[in-house]
Each structure stands twice: as structure tokens, then as C-alpha cells.
Amino acid sequence: MEDVENMLKDYEIVREGEAEIMIHKTIATNEVFYNPVQVHNRDMSVAVLRTFITKRKEEHKAIMDKRDKAHSKANQGKSSSPKGENGSTEKHDEMDVAEKEIIKVADEVKDLSTEATKTPLWKVAREVKAPVVLEALAASGLRSIRYAREIDGLGKVVALDIDKACIEACKRNMKFNGASVMSKVEPHLTDARVYMLTHPKEFDVVDIDPYGAPSIFLDSAVQAVADGGLLMCTATDMAVLCSPNNAEVCHSKYGSYPTKGKYNHEMALRILLASIESHANRYKRYIVPVLSVSMDFYIRVFVRIYTSANEVKKTPLKLSYVYQCVGCDSFHLQSVGRAVTKNNSVKYAPAFGPVVHQECSACGKKLTMGGPIWSAPIHDQEWAVSTLTEVKSMKDRYPAYDKITSVLTTISEELHDVPLFFNLHNISANVKCTSPSAVLFRSAVINAGYRISSTHANPLGLKTDAPWHVIWDIMRCWVKNHPIKEQPHDSPGTAILSKSPNLEANFSRAAAAVSRAQANKIKRFLPNPERHWGPKIRAGRKITSKHASLLGPDVVNRVINGTARPQDEKVIEPNNPTPETVGNATNEEDEPSTKRQKNGDDGLATEP
């Protein structure tokens, strides 16, 4: 008893969701990674895991129903087949009926769940197994403990870390959370890559939450996920994924070039998805994204993984290069592959190109090329809506309820089949005019016969299927009624405005120009979580005077002198290193400024 009390006096107890973890009071050691603002990440993961469990049950039930239907049809065929003289032929007929029915049903089930696994229908167990989870990079074990305590119907949770101090902290925290956690969570001190490679297809859920880039874990992670299982993966190296200044690093880690577009947070998601797909394809596997989130200072994707050599051939249709104009915000996508149908068979060949001229058709400037990115949908609309509904029904169980409902609401309203987006303020800046309000601009697009939506990745971003010549025509019409000062003759804006519009834009207010969430005054974007929010310094990295500009001289002095206070913990979180500013002025009161700062500190968990 005294031992426990003695031990507890060195720790601060932090509660998140239903888990409580012990954080050492002496932060100078910075021994085990813990970042409180990642509660958004953990809450979102809890929510998606709950949806996964529900969906798997539904899919399993559908398979069972179909199997039962197949059996009863086969039995009917058996009883109604006329008795002939030749017993063996009759038997054959009966088997034919049953077999055909089962094959037909197997196809239907495959369509139903897009689960192209090779498991024969008769082999599917009657009871759906409780999903087994692997948290590959567990640190304090907080996430694994939350999964074990909060998610009903979950099987074992295996928590790995390569760092002894982390696994010790994880074991301590498990014990602190009681017997139910002790019996469910299984910690291992090991290199996650080796563990995942030696446990192929063993986990229904694999969670990767690294410092910075997940790239070194992807190859083994895609192999550890069971067919139809879920891979959840974070990347916090936004400076690499978003900025052409780090293009070499991005290409070496992910196999794609980023471009300089205002859509760069969504592009980061699409680069990560393309990279996971490429790793999966090596093992005849492919991904189906269910939710892809750009949040705070990082991105997180949730993808299901299936095995099918046939489906893998279609990957080039889901990938595109991006041509980005250097003069204006126009961008164009070029698919990597195309489908060729010949005599009832489909083959996949490289696409015809290029889809653009060497100069931008709007402003005449050059185009840079980026990608390849994942250009198929990044979310499953039904998953987004189900997850949102489920979160709303359990408000008390999500400490970051406001944040995750706002993100899920915006995601549920996104145009899912339109990759990337532009920023209304930026395209107005291209032609040097005052920006039309979002509602007026959206109305003009809708009145021209196209669809438009917002995006969760940027409060001022707009997704539309309208081609760029329509977008520029709308801006030309706007400028006609809102004249601008004369611009330099060689500016992109002058080139854009020198052409007469082919379309007469109609700015009269369209009903669909305001989203359902906006109409109902539901918050779609929230301000930053707290003053010193962002990725944390890597665990174990010594805090020195070099971190003064980041943490403040007082905190650094206290840490160096060994007199740090528990509240200093909150300050040891540098700002977001994302190289772009997401927009400042906003014309919608529910969309606060999310201007972010550049940061060059080399001790960040996000640095490459």
C-alpha cells in the first residue's frame, strides 16, 4: 500500500475517456510520449472502430442470410426434382442446383460488402468473431486502454513499442486501469515492423500512430491486416506531405510529389492513400478508404484492406497526376490508367495524355506536375454518416465530442467524387477583385448546372465538378459588376480577364447554396484546441536552450534546472509546422481563422 502511495506521488493522473494514465511529474525526462490534443485523433479512432464493429456484424449477417437462402433453395430443388430411373444423374442435378445457387449467392455477397476474399461461403463461421486490434506504436498505452475499456465487442488489443520505458509505462497504466484492461491488453516490447511481418493477416484492426511519417511501417502494416480488416494510419509530417519545398523527401517516403495548391491538406491525404495502396498491391491486396481526415496538425486515414489480384489491376484507374498552374489556381487531373474493353474482357492500360497544354488555358503560365495521388473517393459516405450518428448518440463518451462532430458533419456534406478543391479568396486574389460571398459563388455554380460543396480540409475551400473555364467565367462576370483597378499587362489575372465569358453567370441565390449544417447553424469548424497546440517533441529528446523560442525561456530554464512543474507539460508542444496558411479572413461566422505558423525546430515529432 505504501509502495503504491510512494509511486503515485511521482505521477500526475490524466483522465481521457474512460482511461486513466500516470504521467511522470518530472517532465525533464520527457520519457514517454503523451500529447493531450491528440484526444481528437483517439476519439475519432474510437468512433470509427465502433462503426467497424457494427458494419462487420451487418456484413456477416448478410452473408449468413444469403447462405441460409442458398441452402433452403438447394433443399427445395432437391425435394421438387422428379425421381428418375438413373439415381446418379438425379444426384448430379441436385448438386448443380445447390452449387449454382451458392455461387450466385457468393457473388451477391461479394457485391454487398465489396469483400473480394477467397473464403468460401460454407467456411464463414456462424458467429462473427470479436475483432482483434494491434496498436503498433503504443507509447503510454493510453489508446489501447481506451479501446479496451470503451469499445464493446472488441477482442484482444495487442500494444507494441520498441522503447522499454514505454512498455513499462504501458504495463503500469494497464494495472492502474484494473483487471478488465489487464485481461484484454497484451503489451510487447518489440519492433512493430518485425511483429507485423511475422503475424500476416492476423489483426482485424491495425493502428499506426508514429512520430512524423508512417512510411517505414506501411509495408508490414498492410500485410498484418486480415481480409476486410481496417488499417488506421496517422501522418504528422505535414511539412513533407504538403510542401513542394520538400518534394524530394515526399517522393522518397511516399512515392509522390506534392504541388503548390491550396488543397494541400487534402492532397496529403491522397498521397498517403496512394502510398498505402502501392504497398498493398505488392501483396495482391487493395484498399477501400472509409474515412480520411485532415485535423489539427496531422492527417489520419481509415482504410479497409482486401485481397484480389483482379481488383489490383484496377489501381491505375484510382490514381492521378495533378497539373498545377504556377500563375493562377487552376489545376487538372490526369488519370494514370484507363480501362480497355475488348470482346467482353476488360484490360487496364496506361491512360492517354497529356490532358492539358503546356501553358495554362486560363492564364498562359506553366504547369507543374505532382502526384500520383489517390483520386478515387477518400471517404465512404455511409460510414461518415453512420459514425456521426453513432457519436451523437453517445455524446458523454467522447471528450472531444464538439471537434469530432464538426469534422464528421463537414465530411458528410463533402462531394465525395470530386478530388481536391480551390479557395474562393485565392481565386479572387488571382484576378485582384473583392471576393463574392461563398453563398453567391455557390449559387452561380449551381445555377450553371454543377455541384458544389465545402471541404473539411479548409474552411474556405470549395469542391465542385464545374470545369475551370466555368469557374473563371463566373469570376469574369463578377468582375464586370465589381470593376477592379488596372493590373500589370503580364499578370495571370489580366490574361484571365482579357477573355470574354462564354457563360452569363447567374448569382441569384440558389437554395442548395447553403449546406444543411450551415442552415441548421451546426458548427462545421472549431478554433484550435489550445495555445500551444501541435505535435510534441519526440519522447526522449533532451530539452535544451535551443527550444526556448518554442517553449518559452521560463519553461526551458525550469526543465534544465530540474524545477519543472506539471503544468509545463502543456507547453511542451510546438506550433504546427505546416508550411501554408489555411486562410485568414472569413465571411462565414462559423468558420474561424486557422492561420498557422511555420516552424523549423529539428526536435519536432513531425520532422522527417
Ligand SMILES: C[S@@+](CC[C@H](N)C(=O)[O-])C[C@H]1O[C@@H](n2cnc3c(N)ncnc32)[C@H](O)[C@@H]1O
Ligand atoms: C507518437 S508515439 C505513439 C502515441 C500513441 N499511439 C498515443 O496515442 O498516445 C510513437 C511511438 O512509437 C514508438 N516506436 C517508434 N518506432 C517503433 C518501432 N519500430 N516499433 C515499435 N514502436 C516504435 C515510439 O517509441 C513511440 O512511443
Ligand SMILES: [Zn+2]
Ligand atoms: Zn493559370
